[in-house]
Amino acid sequence: MIEGHDKFRAEDFDLTSLMIHVKEVRGLDVFVSNYVTPERKNVSRRLLHFDQADLGLGASTRDYYLDRVKHGKKIEAYRQFLIDQVKLINEYDNRPSNDEKIAKDVGEIIDFETRIAKIMVAEEDRQDSFKMYNLRHLSDMQKLMPVELHCLMYGKKQKAPTWEECTSSTMHRMQYATGAIYVRKVFDKVPKNETLDMVNDLIEAFNEMLVENDWMDKSTKKTVKGMLRNIAYPGFILDSKKLDNYYKGVSEDILRASPKFSVDETDSYSQMIEKLSRWYIEFDFKRLTKLVDRTEYVFNPAVVDAYYSRYSNSISRQYDAIGNLRDWWDAGVKKKFVERAQCIIDQYGKIEVPGTGLKVNGKLTQGENIADNGGVKQALRVSSQSEFRRAAYRKYLKRYGEEKRIEGLEQYNNEQMFFVGYATICCGHSTKDALINSILTDTHSPTQYRYV
Known part of the structure; x- marks a missing residue:
C-alpha cells in the first residue's frame, strides 16, 4: 500500500518505532495495548500492563471477524471503508490510485486481522480476574516478545454533529476541566x-x-463494610490554580514543537488531539513509580453514573477490602x-x-x-x-x-x-x-x- 511512495524507504522502516510513534501522537495501541494502572494484588503501587489490543472494528469485535455468516456485511463495509481511506490519502498526496492493488492490500489487512482474532481471548472468558492476572518481569517479556463503517456497524443513518463528537472527545480527554465547567454551572453545594x-x-x-x-x-460481612466512597466530584477542580497545575506540562520536552503542554484556540482539532494524547501518555507513565491515590475519581463529574473500581475503592469476591486481588472468601x-x-x-x-x-x-x-x-x-x-x-x-x-x-x-x-x-x-x-x-x-x- 505504501510501496512506491516517495517518502517511504524500506531500509529505514522500523515497526517498533512506528508503533511507538502511533501510541505517542494518537494514543492508539497496535497489536498489544499497554497502560499504567494499579497492581491487582497490591493496589498501593502501579504496574505497566500489557493486554490484547483492539481490532480494526473496535473493542470486543472478535466475533465479527470469526462469524462471516452473521457478520459478513459488516466486514465488507469495513473493507470498503479501508479502500476509501487509502484513496483519500492518495488524493491528498496527489498520487494515483491503483484500485486492484488497493483491494488486494486491504484484503491482506483483513485476513491478517482475522488471524489475530482467532488467537484473541473471547470477552466472556476474560471475566475471571485470577486468570487475567499474569505477573511478569521485564526480562520475561523480552523472552515472550523478541521483537462509513461506523454507520453500518451501529445502523446509524447519519454522522453525529461535529459539536457532539468534539464535546465527547473533550470530556474524555480532559475530564476534570470539563467537569469543573459543569459543576460551576449546575452543581452547587x-x-x-x-x-x-x-x-x-x-x-x-x-x-x-x-x-x-x-x-x-460474619467475617466476610465485616470486611465488606470497608469500601471507600468517592461521591460527586473532587474538590480541587473548583480551585483554578490547582486545576491548571494538574494540566501543566509533565516535562519540558513533552512536545517537540512546544516546551510545555498547552492547547491554543488556533490549534486544529488534530493538533489538539495530538497534544492531549502526548500529555496523557506521559502523565500516565510518570505515575508508574507513585503510590496509588484511592480517593482518585475515575468518572467525569458531568457523567451521571456509579462506578465500581476494584483497584481503588471496591470489594468483590476476587478483591479484598482495599481492592487487592485475593481469594479471601x-x-x-x-x-x-x-x-x-x-x-x-x-x-x-x-x-x-x-x-x-x-x-x-x-x-x-x-x-x-x-x-x-x-x-x-x-x-x-x-x-x-x-x-x-x-x-x-x-x-x-x-x-x-x-x-x-x-x-x-x-x-x-x-x-x-x-x-x-x-x-x-x-x-x-x-x-x-x-x-x-x-x-x-x-x-x-x-x-x-x-x-x-
Whole structure:
C-alpha cells in the first residue's frame, strides 16, 4: 500500500518505532495495548500492563471477524471503508490510485486481522480476574516478545454533529476541566449535600441487607463494610490554580514543537488531539513509580453514573477490602455465591433478543446484571410486611418531602414512580446493528433487559 511512495524507504522502516510513534501522537495501541494502572494484588503501587489490543472494528469485535455468516456485511463495509481511506490519502498526496492493488492490500489487512482474532481471548472468558492476572518481569517479556463503517456497524443513518463528537472527545480527554465547567454551572453545594445524604441512605440499606443475608459468614460481612466512597466530584477542580497545575506540562520536552503542554484556540482539532494524547501518555507513565491515590475519581463529574473500581475503592469476591486481588472468601461462602450467580447467568442467558437471532450472553453480562438487580433492591427495600420501613428512598422522602407528581401520571405515588424512574434510565431504542454489537461486546445487557 505504501510501496512506491516517495517518502517511504524500506531500509529505514522500523515497526517498533512506528508503533511507538502511533501510541505517542494518537494514543492508539497496535497489536498489544499497554497502560499504567494499579497492581491487582497490591493496589498501593502501579504496574505497566500489557493486554490484547483492539481490532480494526473496535473493542470486543472478535466475533465479527470469526462469524462471516452473521457478520459478513459488516466486514465488507469495513473493507470498503479501508479502500476509501487509502484513496483519500492518495488524493491528498496527489498520487494515483491503483484500485486492484488497493483491494488486494486491504484484503491482506483483513485476513491478517482475522488471524489475530482467532488467537484473541473471547470477552466472556476474560471475566475471571485470577486468570487475567499474569505477573511478569521485564526480562520475561523480552523472552515472550523478541521483537462509513461506523454507520453500518451501529445502523446509524447519519454522522453525529461535529459539536457532539468534539464535546465527547473533550470530556474524555480532559475530564476534570470539563467537569469543573459543569459543576460551576449546575452543581452547587446543596445538590452535593443531597447526594451525600442519598448515598449514606443507600449504604445504610446495604448494611441492613448484609445483616439479613443468610449465606455470607460474619467475617466476610465485616470486611465488606470497608469500601471507600468517592461521591460527586473532587474538590480541587473548583480551585483554578490547582486545576491548571494538574494540566501543566509533565516535562519540558513533552512536545517537540512546544516546551510545555498547552492547547491554543488556533490549534486544529488534530493538533489538539495530538497534544492531549502526548500529555496523557506521559502523565500516565510518570505515575508508574507513585503510590496509588484511592480517593482518585475515575468518572467525569458531568457523567451521571456509579462506578465500581476494584483497584481503588471496591470489594468483590476476587478483591479484598482495599481492592487487592485475593481469594479471601471462605469456600462455603464462595460456593453459595457461585450458585446464585449461575441463576442470574441462566436467567439472562435464556432471553432472546427479537430481530437479532441472538440471546443475551448471561456469562458476559453477569457482573452488571447482579449490580443492576441488587441496586434496585438496595435502593427500595421491601420488608416481609410489604412496608417501606427501611428503604433508602423512603428515608430520602422523609428528609426532603414528597416529590411532585408528574403531569399525566398523577395517579402513581412516589414508590410506583420510583420503578418508572428506574425504567427510564435505560429508556431508548437501538438499531438492529447496534443491538447486535451490544450483545456481542457489551458487559451490560441490552437496555430493555437491564432490570428483569
